[in-house]
Amino acid sequence: MIKQRTSDGMNHRITLGLALAFAIGSTSAITALPTMAAIDVAETTISSEAKPEKTSRPTEWDLRDLYPDIASWDAARNDIAARITTLRECKGKLDKSTAKLRECLDNITNSYKELLRLYVFAYLAKDTDLGDSEFRERASIAQTLLTQLGEATSYVNPELISIGEERLSQVLEKSDALKDHDFYIKNTLRQSKHILSPKEELIIAASADALSASSNAYEVLTNAEMPWPEITLSDGTTARLDASGYSKYRTSTVRDDRKKVFKAFWDVYQNYRQTLAITLEGQVKSQVLIAKLRGFDSALQRALADDNIPEAVYRALVSTVNENLGSLHRLVKLRQRMLNLDETHYYDIYPSVISLDKSYTLEDTIDLTTAALQPLGKDYIETFTEAVNKNWMHVYPSPAKRSGAYVMGAAYDVHPYVLLNFDNTLESVSTFAHEWGHAMHSLMANHSQPFSKADYATFIAEIASTANEVLLFDYLRNNAANDQERLYYLFKELSQIRGTFFRQTQFAEFELAIHEHVENGGALSGDKLNVMYGDILKRYYGHDQGIMDIDELYTVEWAYIPHFYRNFYVYQYATSISAAYFLTDKILNDGEQAQQQFLDILRAGGSDYPHSILLRAGVDMSSPKVYEAIIRRMNRLMDEVETILDKQQ
Ligand SMILES: [Zn+2]
Numbered sequence: 218m219i220k221q222r223t224s225d226g227m228n229h230r231i232t233l234g235l236a237l238a239f240a241i242g243s244t245s246a247i248t249a250l251p252t253m254a255a256i257d258v259a260e261t262t263i264s265s266e267a268k269p270e271k272t273s274r275p276t277e278w279d280l281r282d283l284y285p286d287i288a289s290w291d292a293a294r295n296d297i298a299a300r301i302t303t304l305r306e307c308k309g310k311l312d313k314s315t316a317k318l319r320e321c322l323d324n325i326t327n328s329y330k331e332l333l334r335l336y337v338f339a340y341l342a343k344d345t346d347l348g349d350s351e352f353r354e355r356a357s358i359a360q361t362l363l364t365q366l367g368e369a370t371s372y373v374n375p376e377l378i379s380i381g382e383e384r385l386s387q388v389l390e391k392s393d394a395l396k397d398h399d400f401y402i403k404n405t406l407r408q409s410k411h412i413l414s415p416k417e418e419l420i421i422a423a424s425a426d427a428l429s430a431s432s433n434a435y436e437v438l439t440n441a442e443m444p445w446p447e448i449t450l451s452d453g454t455t456a457r458l459d460a461s462g463y464s465k466y467r468t469s470t471v472r473d474d475r476k477k478v479f480k481a482f483w484d485v486y487q488n489y490r491q492t493l494a495i496t497l498e499g500q501v502k503s504q505v506l507i508a509k510l511r512g513f514d515s516a517l518q519r520a521l522a523d524d525n526i527p528e529a530v531y532r533a534l535v536s537t538v539n540e541n542l543g544s545l546h547r548l549v550k551l552r553q554r555m556l557n558l559d560e561t562h563y564y565d566i567y568p569s570v571i572s573l574d575k576s577y578t579l580e581d582t583i584d585l586t587t588a589a590l591q592p593l594g595k596d597y598i599e600t601f602t603e604a605v606n607k608n609w610m611h612v613y614p615s616p617a618k619r620s621g622a623y624v625m626g627a628a629y630d631v632h633p634y635v636l637l638n639f640d641n642t643l644e645s646v647s648t649f650a651h652e653w654g655h656a657m658h659s660l661m662a663n664h665s666q667p668f669s670k671a672d673y674a675t676f677i678a679e680i681a682s683t684a685n686e687v688l689l690f691d692y693l694r695n696n697a698a699n700d701q702e703r704l705y706y707l708f709k710e711l712s713q714i715r716g717t718f719f720r721q722t723q724f725a726e727f728e729l730a731i732h733e734h735v736e737n738g739g740a741l742s743g744d745k746l747n748v749m750y751g752d753i754l755k756r757y758y759g760h761d762q763g764i765m766d767i768d769e770l771y772t773v774e775w776a777y778i779p780h781f782y783r784n785f786y787v788y789q790y791a792t793s794i795s796a797a798y799f800l801t802d803k804i805l806n807d808g809e810q811a812q813q814q815f816l817d818i819l820r821a822g823g824s825d826y827p828h829s830i831l832l833r834a835g836v837d838m839s840s841p842k843v844y845e846a847i848i849r850r851m852n853r854l855m856d857e858v859e860t861i862l863d864k865q866q
Contacts, residue, residue, distance in 0.1 A: 311380065315395065322398045456478070538723075604656065661820050665821075674827040683794050717790050721791040748772070
């Protein structure tokens with residue numbers, strides 16, 4: 218529900234685990250994603266001076282839309298705490314009658330809805346003043362209540378399953394009494410064969426801590442204990458190469474410097490590769506074990522089961538990308554031409570090939586975004602325009618404010634809140650368009666669906682936001698003042714496609730390979746992982762065809778990617794950007810019908826399985842077509858680059 222965009226340009230989603238937990242074995246009330254150091258979309262830089270601007274519109278959000286004052290928050294908190302106690306009274310009674318079942322489910326969802334509102338207030342207040350311990354405490358109180366709600370209602374799923382599919386289907390068919398809850402019931406029953414006996418569930422729950430030891434060890438080792446090297450750059454600067462130093466200095470325009478950065482940084486990972494292989498193998502083995510215990514054929518099958526995503530989606534993504542690696546090689550060659558190099562090495566993929574000195578005010582940004590989003594239609598624009606003029610955004614950075622950007626759409630009866638750290642750069646403009654995609658998605662889903670069906674799956678969550686960015690770049694490129702500016706936008710978009718589409722699919726392919734290796738009885742040593750990762754990396758970048766030279770040293774990159782501890786998460790970055798390109802292409806070419814299909818996806822919220830919602834809108838994520846759309850776009854962008862470059866010669 219909270220979509221968070223980080224400074225490295227990739228988007229994280231923080232999910233408030235529903236008390237009525239959809240995910241089998243999900244116990245955490247709130248799960249934050251690790252920092253996305255692995256995502257590297259920085260390819261172009263923009264220099265600008267942030268300048269103070271005068272604007273008459275509100276630039277700070279008004280939390281009084283949630284609660285008029287603290288006393289009301291306190292009263293709501295006491296009320297919810299009391300309600301949670303009464304929710305236990307339904308235990309053992311869900312099969313009494315349809316009316317009773319409905320009453321209980323209504324009470325649970327209403328309590329959850331009010332609790333989210335309570336949580337949102339504290340969370341937002343805390344995020345604009347991180348030094349404030351009062352709101353930190355209140356957020357933690359709300360989080361504890363979320364856990365209590367989860368515990369108090371943990372009987373619901375087992376009871377629904379014991380009532381059985383036959384009886385529940387009859388009830389759903391005969392009356393509308395449970396219509397707000399029908400998808401929830403259907404989804405719970407779908408997963409019933411993977412829910413074990415109460416005693417077995419207890420054993421799995423009790424072993425959760427022990428099974429997470431590998432990922433905890435990885436986190437501590439890579440964040441705190443690895444000895445990061447210091448190097449001296451060609452201008453005399455001492456550079457400390459921890460994760461953020463590496464992200465910064467690898468973009469150096471001095472080739473010898475970035476070569477030095479790569480050497481020093483990856484040497485450290487090589488030195489620790491056996492330990493890091495043990496932590497990764499531990500993680501993979503845990504996932505394989507849980508999948509087996511729950512009766513799944515594989516870890517991939519289990520991971521995709523939560524959102525009922527067909528395996529064909531994952532496989533279609535990986536195979537279509539592999540068939541189109543020629544487009545990635547073409548991009549490498551184009552960058553080589555721009556950087557004036559004789560040959561490209563892996564350390565050459567990060568520096569900018571072009572810069573642009575331009576800055577944007579908030580008013581410019583709103584005007585640009587409004588113009589860019591016109592293809593989404595009159596209704597969308599009207600709703601968007603009305604929303605940006607309200608005090609729903611916290612726009613500018615301030616000393617104790619949380620960094621990055623996100624949208625909080627969890628206060629169902631209120632409206633989404635948008636946190637930005639606007640700094641006049643083009644990055645700020647695209648973040649603005651991105652976050653407002655999330656906000657519009659929440660707004661439309663909340664408007665069209667009952668609370669119980671409004672929250673949408675992660676698989677679908679990044680489509681509206683990415684589509685907005687695609688439309689923004691289309692507009693910027695078409696309205697560029699000159700070829701230099703157009704080239705800048707072209708490379709910006711191309712680097713996004715490399716980082717989000719190719720690189721994340723490359724990770725997804727590796728992730729599947731290591732799980733299948735363990736499932737087939739194989740072991741994962743540091744050297745084995747280097748070989749497996751190196752083979753994929755070299756294939757993606759055309760090492761054997763002489764497109765890019767990949768030094769053996771860098772094949773330890775697998776050890777640097779925290780997402781391999783997130784159980785088949787990364788592929789969704791690639792599927793989301795593909796769906797966004799596929800849909801925006803359709804909107805730009807087919808007009809109104811495609812526009813309505815796009816808006817139907819947003820309005821559908823979480824009323825069905827994400828794959829079904831997309832299928833109804835004409836987007837079959839298990840077909841190569843969706844992935845071919847982004848490749849086609851990429852090739853068109855590269856055609857444009859070549860035309861400009863040929864003209865300049
Ligand atoms: Zn996002």
